[in-house]
Amino acid sequence: MTLINAPTGIFRKDQDRLLIRWNDGSVSEYAFRFLRSSCPCAVCVNEWTGEKMLDDSRISQDIQPARLVSVGRYAMAIHWNDGHKTGIYSYDYLKKIDPQRNQAPAG
């Protein structure tokens, strides 16, 4: 059976980064601003065209998650301190957008 992406731990790395430990042993780090900017919800991304509707310049400098809640077993919802809380980040999506992974493909 293929391993389903799931976190074994979610942590506050520092004031502006989230760290996720995955069940495959890998670790991902996300800057809060980057995560907020990558919000996949229908308000931030046009559902039909996939066009990004969110203006990154409007993301507050001190953006932080206010709440992280699991959704089913495949995702987590992030409520941001700017009041935005419609984004459901699937674990597959989080792994896909992991900046380190995309930076260094030779793993």
Next chain:
Amino acid sequence: MAGITEKQVLDALRVVQDPDLHRDIVDLEFVKNLRIEGGAVKFDVQLTTPACPVKEDLKAQAHQAVNAIPGVTSVEVNMTAQVTRSASAKKTDLLKDVRHVIAVASGKGGVGKSTATANLAVALAQTGAQVGVLDADIYGPSTSMMFKVREAPVLDDNQKLHPVVVNGIKVVSMAMFADEEKPVIWRGPMVSQMIQNFVHNVVWGQLDYLLIDMPPGTGDVQLTLTQSAPLSGGVIVTTPQDVSVLDAKKGLKMFQKVSVPVLGIIENMSYFICDNCEKKHYIFRQGGGRRISDSLGLPFLGEIPLEPDVAVGGDSGVPIVEKNPDSASAKAYRDISGAIAAQLSIMSASQTGVLGDFDYSWDTLPVEKTA
């Protein structure tokens, strides 16, 4: 004096294997509260179920293993149990005592999913497990009929629903709230709301398995269910024809999309055994379910023959597993329920350490310590 070390004790205990999980009890972290005082060794062995059939064997083996260590003068083994929950198990209050929530789905209607759910429930209950059935097929609930439920669930003072108990199986069905003769016509949001109520307002109590009879198809309701109920796994029911197989694939995709592990595929109406000969007549095509299992790398849980008695059983309110336990179908259902239970055990063992349910605020979010 060279005292007995913790390592000595743990190494000795490695000979004790859990017969179901095929791993030793040290590896499984069953050994707790190890205390060594001179030659006296005390420890707990924490099993995954209080109903462990080999409890006494394990206790005796553990005792013997430690007693054999040179220098040990006395051994005290205390057997305890902590029911392991699947990684997905949420703290959702009313489901907290439910060990495994299993969704029974099909890509389309008419493949006998409700019949399969009812019979699997009976087969699981016959093994001594506590079983519940939630008929979430809000558009065409039929579980009530399968179990011949006449009364409605009781609503308590806290506005919580108590399931109707039929032959030891706890049942809640949409049919209990709607007129059996009239179709349920609801719009999406109402349906989602109802499903949420079903999942979160029913007092299930202690259950080993809660089977959810999913509505056919792969739409809104199915998604709501997978999001709101902490599913341990999904089972897909199909029939041998290629069209059904195609639909089953859609069901599979849906589960994959929301990371619900698919426990396997059940092929219903696989063949027909007529009254006069014992030959299996493959009326549809042979092996559709097995083909899709193979091509997708999923366990094939088994095939259920087409027997007139199965339908009669469903309509009369006595599932065939109960009514005619010697029939080929009843045997098939028992084998399949065993296969499902086995898949669940394998899965919970492989998912240890996965973060199940969480709800962190900024202040409760753990801080990463290591650099």
